[in-house]
Amino acid sequence: MQGVLSGFAVIAVVIGVGYVLGRRGSLGERGGEVLTRLAFSVAGPALLFTTLARADLSVLFSARLLVTALSTAAVSGVFVAIGALRRWGVGRTTIGALCSGYVNSGNLGIPIAAYVLGDASLVAPVLLFQVVLVTPVALTILDLSGMGEKGTVWRRLLTPLRNPIAVGSLSGVLVSAAGWTIPGPVMDPLTLIGNMSVPAALLAFGMSLHGSAAPGRGRDRQPVLLSVALKSVGQPAVAWVLARGVFGLHGAPLLDVVVTSALPAAQNLFTYASRYRVAESLARESILLSTVVSVPVLVGVAAVLG
Numbered sequence: 001m002q003g004v005l006s007g008f009a010v011i012a013v014v015i016g017v018g019y020v021l022g023r024r025g026s027l028g029e030r031g032g033e034v035l036t037r038l039a040f041s042v043a044g045p046a047l048l049f050t051t052l053a054r055a056d057l058s059v060l061f062s063a064r065l066l067v068t069a070l071s072t073a074a075v076s077g078v079f080v081a082i083g084a085l086r087r088w089g090v091g092r093t094t095i096g097a098l099c100s101g102y103v104n105s106g107n108l109g110i111p112i113a114a115y116v117l118g119d120a121s122l123v124a125p126v127l128l129f130q131v132v133l134v135t136p137v138a139l140t141i142l143d144l145s146g147m148g149e150k151g152t153v154w155r156r157l158l159t160p161l162r163n164p165i166a167v168g169s170l171s172g173v174l175v176s177a178a179g180w181t182i183p184g185p186v187m188d189p190l191t192l193i194g195n196m197s198v199p200a201a202l203l204a205f206g207m208s209l210h211g212s213a214a215p216g217r218g219r220d221r222q223p224v225l226l227s228v229a230l231k232s233v234g235q236p237a238v239a240w241v242l243a244r245g246v247f248g249l250h251g252a253p254l255l256d257v258v259v260t261s262a263l264p265a266a267q268n269l270f271t272y273a274s275r276y277r278v279a280e281s282l283a284r285e286s287i288l289l290s291t292v293v294s295v296p297v298l299v300g301v302a303a304v305l306g
Helices: 002-024 031-053 063-086 090-101 109-117 120-147 153-157 164-178 184-194 197-209 221-246 251-261 268-276 280-305
Strands: none
Touching: 002 031, 002 197, 031 120, 031 164, 031 184, 031 197, 031 268, 063 090, 063 120, 063 221, 063 251, 090 120, 090 221, 090 268, 090 280, 109 120, 109 251, 120 164, 120 268, 197 268, 197 280, 221 251, 221 280, 251 280, 268 280
C-alpha cells in the first residue's frame, strides 16, 4: 500500500505545480503547448531511446507479457468497436482506445512495482510492449487519419519514420538488439534530455486542468466513462481471467500482471492528443479519472492477491 500511495503522491504534486503555473500564467498563454512539444518531439524520444537501448529484450517473451498484450487488445478492441458504432471518429476512437489499455508503466508503474511487487524491473515488459508496438501503431493511425487521402502510398508507408516517438523507440530497440554500446559522451546528454520528459508531460497536464470542466460531464462524457471503466475495471479483470484460467499463473506472477494491468492511463497520452489536436478533453479527463479510481482498485488487488 505504501508504494501505491507514494507513487500517486509524487504525480499529484507535480501535476499540482502545473495547475498553479497555469492558473498564474507563469509560462505565458502557450506555455503548456511548448511543454507538450518538448515532451513529444525532444525529451520523450530521448527517454525512450536511452531506456530501450539498455533494455533486455528477452523480457518481451514471457507468459506475463502475453497476458498484458491480450488484455490490452481486449479492452482497446471493445472501445474501438463501440467507437465505430457510435461514429466517434478515428482520432477520438484511437485516443479513447489508448486510454482504455495503455497503462502508466513509467513514472507510476516503476515505484508501485518496486514497493508493491518488490521488483521495479517487473514493469519492464509492459513498458517495452507499449513503446515498441502500441505507441508506433497508434501514432501511425493518428498520422494517417490527419493526412486523409492526400499522401501517396510511399509516404504512408514511411509515416512511422517521421514520428519522433516512434523513431526514438525503434532506434533504441535496434541498438539493444545489435548489442551496441553507446559512448558516454553521446548517451549522457540524451539521458539528461530524456529526464525532462516525465516532468514536462505532468506539468503540461496540470496546466491543462486550469479552466477545464469537471471530468465526465462534458461532450466527451460517454467515451470518458467507457475508457475509465475499461481501464480501471475491465483490463485488470481480463488480465486476472487470462493469467489464472489460461496461463495458470498463481501467487506472485498472478499479482504482478493484475497490478500492472490495474495501473491508470498514462499521462503521455494527453501529450499525444495535444500534439495531434484531437480528443484532448477525452485524454485529460480519462487520465484524471482513471488515476483517481485506480487507487482503491490497486489497494484492493494488493490486499486480495498479495
